[in-house]
Amino acid sequence: MTNLPHNSCEPTMNFFLRYAVFSYVTGSFRCRAGWGNDAEPKLDFRNFVTRQRSKREGEVQIGNNISNLEAVRWLLRTQFDRDVVTHFDIQEQIFDHVFHHLGIESEGQLVEHPVLMTEVLCNPNYSRHLMSELLFECYQVPKVAYGVDALFSLYHSQPMGDTSDGLVVSFGYHNTCILPYLNGRLETAMCRRVNVGGYQQATFLSRALQLKYPSHFSAINNSRVEELLWKFAHISNDYKSELKSWSDPDYYKRNVCKIQLPFTPVNSWSDDTKQARLQKLTKEIDDVVKMWTTEEQNLIPDFQEQWQEFHSDVSSAFQALFNTLNKYNSLAENCVKQLQKGITLLKDTADNNAFHDWSEGLKNCHHSLCENRSDWLNQKEVLRQKFLDGETEDGEEKDEAQEIDTEDFSEQETKRKLLVALELMEEKMRPEEGESRKVGALEQLLRDVEAIMNSHSIQKKMTFDVAEYYQLHLGTELIRVPEILFQPSIAGMDQGGVAETMEFILSLYDQDKQSKLVQNVYLTGGLAAYPSMVERVEAELRAVRPFQSTFKVTKAADPALDAWKGAAKWSMDPDLMNEGSITKADYLEKGGEYLKEHSASNTYYPTAKR
Structure with missing residues (x-):
């Protein structure tokens, strides 16, 4: 096998790639793929596939193409069930994605490159059978080799010539595996798994x-x-x-x-914001003052002499209405003075207590106006009924014909004028005109004052940082x-931890083999990158090993990538690749579950025939 220079292995130069080995290291967390002579994997992405409803039919997003995992988490799919590949339709989509980005057009063409893949420790034969079937039948690869990622990581850090014994602790995404390694071979029967990752x-x-x-x-x-x-x-x-x-x-x-x-x-009560809002409030108060001072306050003409000569009950009712109206006008003048006081206050001082007292005084003026206005409207309605129904104050009714006969022309004229005055009052009391409009403007002003007071008090009372x-x-x-x-x-998991499992595995060997294993305790996998992981494993071993016994704990230089680097390094050794690869002829003759064992592979146990 020719070891081509790195620059000649660009994906666009497909005719050079036919001599390169494709290395595919996958786990249930991430997938890493590239060429055997690359220092780093070309592709590194999460094992997720999704098809969004907004996308056109048939378009899928894979790995890093998914911009926001949380937005489509409920649509995500993976080829793994824990750490075993079971969904091969998704695996085929991921293969297409990988081959395409590496410059290999797999659709309708052959993938003329040897493939090295990783698989889970003690991978089921059926899963390997389907994977081999996919690679050989769909992609027509010339040969494929399978290995365990933890052992490839060990091969990268400690080549087999340097050591042939050790205890490998592989921290994965769904579980943690402990693999005893003696005489250059994996002791599959002694391996144990902790379901914590x-x-x-x-x-x-x-x-x-x-x-x-x-x-x-x-x-x-x-x-x-x-x-x-x-x-x-x-x-x-x-x-x-x-x-x-x-x-x-x-x-x-x-x-x-x-x-x-x-x-x-939250918007803070800054000086600029405060001044802007107070200036706006000052203008609003000025507009309300102009409305209350320019419009006519007296709502009815002065017919005092005429109603005094009219019936006594009607005359007293008009007098009460007139007194109420005078009181209303007086309250309106006080309200205008209070508003003018507010303009002066906002211009001359920034005293919060004075502003609060002024707002309370304005509320009291508004309350008095509303009460007086209610009395005034009730009295007006009573007087109107007296004219229309001919009722007297004590409730006695008069005969309508007799009333017409006894009334002279002057009383008829006075009654007509007073009814016109009442109609004018009703005209000015419409919601969009007269007093209703002025009172409405005052109520809106009070709401704005209340909003400013509340926002300022909330800001003052806020004792915590948002x-x-x-x-x-x-x-x-x-x-x-x-x-x-x-x-x-x-x-809440009822099982032993990593230290207890290591102690159990060591107890399965005699003292000589135990000593060999603990002289090379190798930590790999993403979680091995935790600070103080080596020191903690050493402390746990010290607690279970005999007094003054020796041991050595080492960690992969790059716990997450050393498995891929070891697989790439292994694939570039022609002897190892040829001895550990399954060809198409082997697949057809021995079945899809067949595995050629090598120093970094699982142990092959043929499925028992019925």
Whole structure:
């Protein structure tokens, strides 16, 4: 196999790619694909596929093409069931996406490149059978090799010539696997799995924060929680003692992690805003004053002499109406004076107490006006009924014909004029005219004054910072969430942690093999990047190993990418690739589940025939 220079492996130069090996390293969290001689994967994306309703029929979005995962989370699909590929229609869409972006037009053409793929530890034969069928039958690949990502990571960091024994701890998204490795081969029967990984940690943190901050329930989504977890969480070397330290307020203030959520700030009562609103209010008061001073206050003509000569009951009713009207005019003058006082106050002083007293005085004037106006309208209605129905004050009715006979012409004329006066009053009392319009303007002014007073008082009474209200404080969560790797019971899972499982696996070997395994404890996978992970594993091993026994714990240089780098490095070794690959002839002869074992592969156990 020719090892071409990196520059010759651009996707647009397809005729050079026929000699390159396609490396496809996938897990239930991310998919990484590229050429074997690349230093970094060409593609790195989440294993998600969605088809939005707004898109045209048949168009799908994959991985990084999905701009906002949370907006379409309910539409997301993946090819994995936990960490086993089960939905091969989605896997085919992802293969098409990968081949297209690498410059391989797979539709209607052959993929003339060897393929190296990773699979889950102890992958079911049926899943491998369907994967081989897809690659050989649909894409016509010449050969394919399968391996375990944790062992490829070990191969990248520690080539098989350097070590042949070790205990690999692979921290995955859905589980954590512990793989004993002796004499250059995986001890499949001794491997164990802990059902705790990145997904369980993110779910645990999400529920804890939603319970702690119920008002920000919608803002605590999966994407934000995962980002917080990877950036700020860490492994505690001594969980109990550090947890106790968080009860100290000073320690909490020094170490708490404050996360600011997006929010809309409340408009503050700044000097500019205050002056603008007060100037607007001054103009509004001035308009109301002009309305009350320019329009006529007396609503009826002065017919006092005529109604005094009229019937005594009608005359007394008119006199009461006249007195009420005079009182109303007096109250209106007081209201105008109060309004003018407000204009002077707003121009000359900024005393909040004086402004409050003035607004209360204006409210009292308005209240008195409304009460007097109500009495005036009631008296007017009573007087009108007296004219129309001929009722007297004591309730006695007069004969209409007799009344017409006894009334002289002057009384008839006076009655006509007074009825005209009442009609004029009713005309001016329409909602859009006269007193109703002036009182309405005064009521609107009072509402505006109340709004300014309320906004200012709210700003003064606001004792908390709005930005601080939209903050998440991560305290004990920073160590409690990662701790479920070692104590799953914290999250309510009834199983042993990573340390207990390592102790159990070591107990399956004799002392000599135990000593070989613990001399090379290798940590890989995304969660291995937690700070203090190596120190914590060393502390756990020290607690279970014999006194003064030796061991060594190392971590992958790049826990997330070392698996891909190891697979790419492995694929570029012609001998390893030829010995560990399945050809089309092997597939047709031995079945899709067939696996060629190698140093980084699962152990092949043929399915029992019925």
